[in-house]
Amino acid sequence: MEGAFLGTDKQLQDMYQLCFNIPKIELHSHIGGNLRPATFLELAEKEGISVDHIDFYNVTLKGAFDIFAVVGKILNSLDVLQRVIREIVEDYSKTNTRYLELRSGPKAFGENTKEDYIKAVVEVLEECETLFPHITVRLLVSINRSAPMESNLEAYELAKKYIVDEKCKYIVGLEFSGNPKDNSFEDYCENIFNPAREAGIKISVHTAEIEDHHEETEKILDFKPDRLGHCCYMNEEEFKRVAELEIPVEVCISSNVGTMNLSTISQIKHIPTLHSMGCTIIPCCDDTMLFNTNMINETFELVNMLKLEEEELKSILNKGIDAIFDDEVKALLASET
Ligand SMILES: CNc1ncnc2c1ncn2[C@@H]1O[C@H](COP(=O)(O)O)[C@@H](O)[C@H]1O
Numbered sequence: 001m002e003g004a005f006l007g008t009d010k011q012l013q014d015m016y017q018l019c020f021n022i023p024k025i026e027l028h029s030h031i032g033g034n035l036r037p038a039t040f041l042e043l044a045e046k047e048g049i050s051v052d053h054i055d056f057y058n059v060t061l062k063g064a065f066d067i068f069a070v071v072g073k074i075l076n077s078l079d080v081l082q083r084v085i086r087e088i089v090e091d092y093s094k095t096n097t098r099y100l101e102l103r104s105g106p107k108a109f110g111e112n113t114k115e116d117y118i119k120a121v122v123e124v125l126e127e128c129e130t131l132f133p134h135i136t137v138r139l140l141v142s143i144n145r146s147a148p149m150e151s152n153l154e155a156y157e158l159a160k161k162y163i164v165d166e167k168c169k170y171i172v173g174l175e176f177s178g179n180p181k182d183n184s185f186e187d188y189c190e191n192i193f194n195p196a197r198e199a200g201i202k203i204s205v206h207t208a209e210i211e212d213h214h215e216e217t218e219k220i221l222d223f224k225p226d227r228l229g230h231c232c233y234m235n236e237e238e239f240k241r242v243a244e245l246e247i248p249v250e251v252c253i254s255s256n257v258g259t260m261n262l263s264t265i266s267q268i269k270h271i272p273t274l275h276s277m278g279c280t281i282i283p284c285c286d287d288t289m290l291f292n293t294n295m296i297n298e299t300f301e302l303v304n305m306l307k308l309e310e311e312e313l314k315s316i317l318n319k320g321i322d323a324i325f326d327d328e329v330k331a332l333l334a335s336e337t
Pocket residue numbers: 030031032033064068103104105142144177178179180206209255259286287
């Protein structure tokens with residue numbers, strides 16, 4: 001594998017093959033951003049919703065939230081939700097992803113409640129165990145910074161019910177996401193994240209996805225989530241704290257190129273910085289549909305970005321196993337590698 005970065009065709013092919021073969025884990029994957037493109041177009045047509053305003057070749061942060069607005073209209077029943085999840089799991093399984101933590105905010109469709117949404121996810125994940133036996137799939141319940149507090153409180157109560165009271169193996173934590181321009185992490189600590197932590201619920205937080213959010217970043221690092229997502233716009237002090245606190249970071253290369261308005265992957269600096277400081281980094285897709293990506297691609301781009309040899313890649317992926325939220329599966333995956 002040595003010299004793969006000089007980039008002869010054979011070396012690149014070998015590295016790509018390795019990125020396919022190597023067992024992968026995905027810890028940052030939003031259901032609403034992972035529809036198959038064909039399914040998205042089929043559903044939009046069925047609902048008579050125009051997608052002409054969407055530029056799929058250049059998805060920026062604004063473009064991403066334009067797409068989520070459309071997804072919110074077409075992903076409008078439990079049947080569609082279950083179909084979408086089945087397709088997502090099948091596609092991840094085909095990329096040799098062995099463990100997948102999906103994330104989503106529960107929604108009420110028509111007569112159905114948000115709890116019905118959670119039940120439908122659990123039901124289809126159970127079904128996927130038979131359909132796609134080589135991949136284990138779990139859910140993080142999203143706390144959405146763009147949604148009203150009441151709606152997030154309901155999502156939290158549901159997460160607590162399924163994780164703590166019912167010990168449902170399919171739901172393994174909370175995550176904080178949504179349009180980073182809306183509200184602040186701190187707004188959700190008193191009613192959601194502090195009690196969640198006390199109840200033993202694991203938490204992943206989108207952090208520094210946009211510029212000049214240092215005040216929020218400080219509060220997030222003070223809280224010390226179990227994992228962070230993105231960390232695109234941190235200053236030196238913040239990177240140092242992530243390293244000292246040993247918080248694993250979900251890194252999403254293709255997504256960052258889009259949301260940071262970059263023209264090439266080589267312009268990404270935060271991932272090499274995190275890596276050079278000894279942080280655990282886990283390559284993830286974020287939204288496969290929006291950023292036209294998959295786990296093989298994200299792994300391959302990480303290898304190129306950090307100029308990794310095969311053993312270094314294995315070591316990064318192995319370290320990531322320790323960051324997954326399902327402790328039982330963690331032990332199983334660790335024993336297999
Ligand atoms: C591009 N980077 C991102 N930054 C912040 N939040 C994101 C995101 N990508 C996705 N989401 C969050 O996930 C929701 C869609 O999935 P669900 O409807 O919950 O399944 C989006 O509406 C947004 O809140």
